[in-house]
Amino acid sequence: MxxxxxxxxxxxxxxxxxxxxxxxxxxxxxxxxxxxxxxxxxxxxxxxxxxxxxxxxxxxxxxxxxxxxxxxxxxxxxxxxxxxxxxxxxxxxxxxxxxxxxxxxxxxxxxxxxxxxxxxxxxxxxxxxxxxxxxxxxxxxxxxxxxxxxxxxxxxxxxxxxxxxxxxxxxxxxxxxxxxxxxxxxxxxxxxxxxxxxxxxxxxxxxxxxxxxxxxxxxxxxxxxxxxxxxxxxxxxxxxxxxxxxxxxxxxxxxxxRREPVFAFGAGACSFDGRRRSMNESGVEEYCRRIESGQNPEAGGETVDDARALSETLFLSLRLTEGLDLDRLAAARGVPLPEAYVAAIDEFCAQGWIERRRSRVRLTVPGMLVANEIFQTFV
Ligand code: SF4
Known part of the structure; x- marks a missing residue:
């Protein structure tokens, strides 16, 4: 595509x-x-x-x-x-x-x-x-x-x-x-x-x-x-x-x-085409050897399924101060957000880690300090 x-x-x-x-x-x-x-x-x-x-x-x-x-x-x-x-x-x-x-x-x-x-x-x-x-x-x-x-x-x-x-x-x-x-x-x-x-x-x-x-x-x-x-x-x-x-x-x-496509070259480089993620062989010499012998340097890859795409969208968008619009996300997917995610977001709002303005959510500064903990919930 x-x-x-x-x-x-x-x-x-x-x-x-x-x-x-x-x-x-x-x-x-x-x-x-x-x-x-x-x-x-x-x-x-x-x-x-x-x-x-x-x-x-x-x-x-x-x-x-x-x-x-x-x-x-x-x-x-x-x-x-x-x-x-x-x-x-x-x-x-x-x-x-x-x-x-x-x-x-x-x-x-x-x-x-x-x-x-x-x-x-x-x-x-x-x-x-x-x-x-x-x-x-x-x-x-x-x-x-x-x-x-x-x-x-x-x-x-x-x-x-x-x-x-x-x-x-x-x-x-x-x-x-x-x-x-x-x-x-x-x-x-x-x-x-x-x-x-x-x-x-x-x-x-x-x-x-x-x-x-x-x-x-x-x-x-x-x-x-x-x-x-x-x-x-x-x-x-x-x-x-x-x-x-x-x-x-x-x-x-x-x-x-924003999960936009990036094609990456070199040892250990990670590409994403919008649907599939792949990673090159990470060893510098092995990477060279593979290319010199005409082989694809890819060491692994996976197509990102819908559940994974949703979880990535949540935790990557929350890294941005613009946050994310939950209504727009649900409309784009055609189905409501899973209950567990909605409950987690409500809980983080109550703790003061996420702030919500209408349907848009974003991390607060205290939330940024525990971002990894928050993101774990969506992985
Ligand atoms: S060795 Fe230092 S400069 Fe080089 S990649 Fe690591 S942190 Fe960066």
Whole structure:
């Protein structure tokens, strides 16, 4: 079924070093493997498995890993390949994730001429103590340098990722980070809570008592205060973790929460065509090997049935501050919502976690802090 508009995602899993909390599909940069991987990405596009013939691409996202670490021509070649293989909208949002310390004026100029028009920078913190404790390979000064360099190259649609709950973080240091980010002039901010996998090095250090994390209740308070602070600075919150200046929401990321189609390439990349989800082989070398031997890199997939589609719609829409219109959802499905869901929503309203205005429901700020608990009900 050709889709009118869809997004493309490229997973570029190479990083300078591994951050202590990393649970993403990433490996330390290795030039020969990276060159092999870049060829495999083009190979996967040429295989064309599962991608639509019609329709129009209105977002392309280079995520990782650290896409800015790669030679800039890689990005230019991939954007060209997108243009050759798909019809790109004139106003296509083309985003790239970057980490401070991996940019240069030459790279930024090449990204710009290739059509990249949005850069998301993994700042995480403006406290060097916190950055060092998290094993990040940059300092706060390097984030400011990255912002200046990108602006000089003509890239002004910039976003910063910040992280709450890092070791060494205090109310004061977080406030400093938030104020620096808001004053930096970026169009978009993402505030993530540290999500620690027990198996990662930081998880082990915490378990062994070598590192302590900030108190969870204190971090929750900081999140709630940040929502208020950013609103006062003119940032609109549009998703639990995402805030933007008017008109600068991430078109690509909205597709995930709205269950719109995104076709993804690379190791571990996940695609959704509106009905079916699939995931590629996650090992970088195995992914390359499969493409080189002409095999489909898909490691698994499933068609999303009606019950699952409903549960996804509920918990993904509730991530957005616009929430969701229950009457409209029931009308679109042609049947009322299951009683269990209606009862759960009533219960969450009574607890003050969900607010209801006519048939539209949305999370409150306290609800956002227990979002995972709420979403479990709909899974
Ligand atoms: S930069 Fe991101 S993907 Fe790379 S190691 Fe750090 S957290 Fe993981």
């Amino acid at each position: 050709p889709q009118a508009e869809f997004g493309l995602y490229f997973h570029l899993p190479f990083c300078l070093s591994r951050c202590r909390y990393c649970h993403f599909n990433s490996v330390v940069y290795d030039a020969p493997l990276e060159a092999r991987y870049a060829a495999a990405l083009l190979g996967e596009m040429n295989l064309g498995a599962g991608t639509p013939e019609g329709g129009r691409v209105n977002s392309v996202y280079f995520g990782g890993g650290t896409p800015s670490l790669l030679p800039a021509r890689r990005i230019a070649v991939l954007v060209d390949a997108c243009r050759g293989r798909f019809r790109l909208a004139d106003d296509c949002e083309i985003s790239l994730e970057a980490n401070p310390g991996t940019l240069s004026p030459e790279k930024a100029a090449l990204w710009c001429s290739a059509g990249v028009n949005r850069v998301s920078i993994g700042a995480q913190s403006f406290s060097d103590r916190e950055l060092a404790a998290a094993g990040r390979a940059h300092t706060a000064a390097m984030t400011f340098e990255a912002l200046a360099l990108l602006r000089k190259s003509g890239l002004d649609n910039l976003s910063l990722d910040l992280m709450l709950g890092l070791p060494q973080q205090t109310r004061r240091s977080w406030r400093h980070t938030l104020e620096a980010a808001a004053a930096s002039g970026v169009a978009h901010l993402s505030l993530y809570m540290l999500d620690l996998d027990e198996e990662c090095p930081l998880g082990t250090m915490v378990r062994e008592g070598k590192v302590t994390l900030p108190d969870e209740d204190e971090t929750a308070d900081l999140y709630a205060e940040s929502v208020e602070y950013l609103a006062g600075c003119g940032f609109e919150q549009y998703e639990i973790s995402n805030f933007s200046r008017p008109g600068r929401r991430s078109r690509h990321n909205l597709k995930y929460w």
